[in-house]
Amino acid sequence: MIERADYFAAKLAYETDASDVYVxxxxxxELTVIDVRSDEAWAQGRIPGAVHMHYSEIAARASAEIAPxxxxxxxxxxxxxNAGAKGxxxxxxxxxxxxxxxxxxxxxxxxxxxxxDHDGVHRRPIDPLAGVPRIRTRA
Numbered sequence: 001m002i003e004r005a006d007y008f009a010a011k012l013a014y015e016t017d018a019s020d021v022y023v024x025x026x027x028x029x030e031l032t033v034i035d036v037r038s039d040e041a042w043a044q045g046r047i048p049g050a051v052h053m054h055y056s057e058i059a060a061r062a063s064a065e066i067a068p069x070x071x072x073x074x075x076x077x078x079x080x081x082n083a084g085a086k087g088x089x090x091x092x093x094x095x096x097x098x099x100x101x102x103x104x105x106x107x108x109x110x111x112x113x114x115x116x117d118h119d120g121v122h123r124r125p126i127d128p129l130a131g132v133p134r135i136r137t138r139a
Contacts, residue, residue, distance in 0.1 A: 031071040036087035048116040058090035078106035
């Protein structure tokens with residue numbers, strides 16, 4: 001039984017989700033959100049305040065742009081994309097306390113959380129299969 005508890009404790013230490021990231025942002029927790037997707041995906045929409053750093057650029061850019069020891073959360077498009085894991089690996093190699101946001105931008109958007117694009121910050125309708133409107137609309 002302890003092995004299972006260790007597994008899930010470790011999983012939660014290395015992963016987070018859109019809901020927890022949103023709550024952390026609203027609570028003012030210090031964390032830097034990194035979008036590791038392509039320029040085209042970034043232009044389509046992103047988490048407000050996120051830093052755009054393609055996973056292939058992290059090794060070269062992170063230390064100059066993000067203070068060592070900063071809590072980092074990386075995301076890509078969805079749980080079907082491994083760019084978030086690639087980005088998290090690069091930050092981990094540099095010694096950052098990093099977590100991957102499971103579900104990626106897809107579940108952020110489907111949950112009705114704020115999205116930033118060239119038109120500003122807005123929200124998409126909550127997908128009833130991915131979000132709970134009665135909770136999400138209060139914030």
